[in-house]
Amino acid sequence: MLAHIRSLFAEKRLRCTSQRTDVFAALTSTKAHPTAEQLHRMVQERSPGTSLATVYNTLDALCESGLARRVPTAGGVARFDADTSDHLHAVTADDEVMDVPTDLCNEVLCSMPAGLRQRLESRLGTPVRHLSIQFSDGPVE
Amino acid sequence: MLAHIRSLFAEKRLRCTSQRTDVFAALTSTKAHPTAEQLHRMVQERSPGTSLATVYNTLDALCESGLARRVPTAGGVARFDADTSDHLHAVTADDEVMDVPTDLCNEVLCSMPAGLRQRLESRLGTPVRHLSIQFSDGPVE
DNA sequence: GTACGTGCAAAATGTTTGCATCATT
DNA sequence: AATGATGCAAACATTTTGCACGTAC
Numbered sequence: 001m002l003a004h005i006r007s008l009f010a011e012k013r014l015r016c017t018s019q020r021t022d023v024f025a026a027l028t029s030t031k032a033h034p035t036a037e038q039l040h041r042m043v044q045e046r047s048p049g050t051s052l053a054t055v056y057n058t059l060d061a062l063c064e065s066g067l068a069r070r071v072p073t074a075g076g077v078a079r080f081d082a083d084t085s086d087h088l089h090a091v092t093a094d095d096e097v098m099d100v101p102t103d104l105c106n107e108v109l110c111s112m113p114a115g116l117r118q119r120l121e122s123r124l125g126t127p128v129r130h131l132s133i134q135f136s137d138g139p140v141e
Numbered sequence: 142m143l144a145h146i147r148s149l150f151a152e153k154r155l156r157c158t159s160q161r162t163d164v165f166a167a168l169t170s171t172k173a174h175p176t177a178e179q180l181h182r183m184v185q186e187r188s189p190g191t192s193l194a195t196v197y198n199t200l201d202a203l204c205e206s207g208l209a210r211r212v213p214t215a216g217g218v219a220r221f222d223a224d225t226s227d228h229l230h231a232v233t234a235d236d237e238v239m240d241v242p243t244d245l246c247n248e249v250l251c252s253m254p255a256g257l258r259q260r261l262e263s264r265l266g267t268p269v270r271h272l273s274i275q276f277s278d279g280p281v282e
Numbered sequence: 283g284t285a286c287g288t289g290c291a292a293a294a295t296g297t298t299t300g301c302a303t304c305a306t307t
Numbered sequence: 308a309a310t311g312a313t314g315c316a317a318a319c320a321t322t323t324t325g326c327a328c329g330t331a332c
Contacts, residue, residue, distance in 0.1 A: 015306060017312060036297080051314045056297065058312090066278050072213035072232065074271070076321070077296070084277055090261060091213065091271040098265055100272070104257070109274075111252045116245070117276060120231055124239055130215070130232040131241070132273040133250075135258060136225055137207050156331060158287060177322080192289045197322065199287090217296070218321075 012065035019050050023058040033071055033079040033097040153206035160191050164199040174212055174220040174238040212238055
């Protein structure tokens with residue numbers, strides 16, 4: 001496990017420190033999409049000295065190198081995800097971020113018009129990283 | 142125009158103040174997805190006294206009542222949109238939020254599996270407001 | 283007239299940065 | 308040995324809140 005992380009880091013030319021492996025391990029250990037704060041708490045349990053700033057720095061480095069991803073939420077808190085493959089996030093009414101179950105996800109991705117991303121990028125003239133569907137509000141809340 | 146805003150507000154039981162109509166007018170006047178800060182600047186031009194806190198309060202009230210919507214971005218700044226119909230936002234590499242052109246948007250929405258939102262909500266057990274597709278990183282940046 | 287909105291300043295929250303020290307390569 | 312990461316605290320940015328006053332209903 002740790003060896004696996006070491007090789008991932010080496011591949012991306014990331015210096016391998018215990019704090020960084022801790023953060024990465026914490027991030028990959030959960031299906032949730034934790035905030036920096038939450039990751040900090042998770043890491044603290046094993047390595048009490050770790051500072052919040054280091055968690056932020058590490059997350060930056062991970063996102064930079066493509067080992068993690070910042071996921072958008074409507075309420076300005078950053079959430080992170082170690083799953084960097086194409087997949088769908090559902091954002092609930094109370095701003096939780098959940099992965100869409102695989103079968104539904106495939107259903108959606110398979111039904112998407114071919115070449116959508118490319119066509120979109122050429123129309124907009126800039127790379128696109130997320131596509132977000134905003135549902136209009138349902139019945140009164 | 143102003144009469145129109147008054148009636149929208151009345152419908153939603155929102156008290157109609159000049160600051161609120163200013164903010165709403167500013168928000169509907171643009172296809173961009175402005176931040177609170179930007180809206181504040183826009184409003185200042187016409188009504189210099191308006192405070193940033195009021196802009197935030199107003200945006201809260203507008204989102205609450207369904208006249209506007211907070212749109213998710215990866216970098217923790219809130220952006221707002223007065224178009225509350227189902228539509229697609231493309232989030233670019235530098236965190237700009239752009240509306241997907243209508244034709245592409247229809248193409249996508251029409252090809253979506255039927256009843257997706259309902260099925261998703263029943264599977265997750267909670268209302269869903271956005272669905273966000275994260276594209277995996279393309280070639281090296 | 284009352285309930286609610288406003289402006290201001292201060293607080294709360296989330297994230298970044300500067301710098302001396304320490305660890306990985 | 309050199310480069311870059313860490314921890315701490317302070318800076319910074321964004322959003323929220325408390326309170327006295329004012330305005331829409």
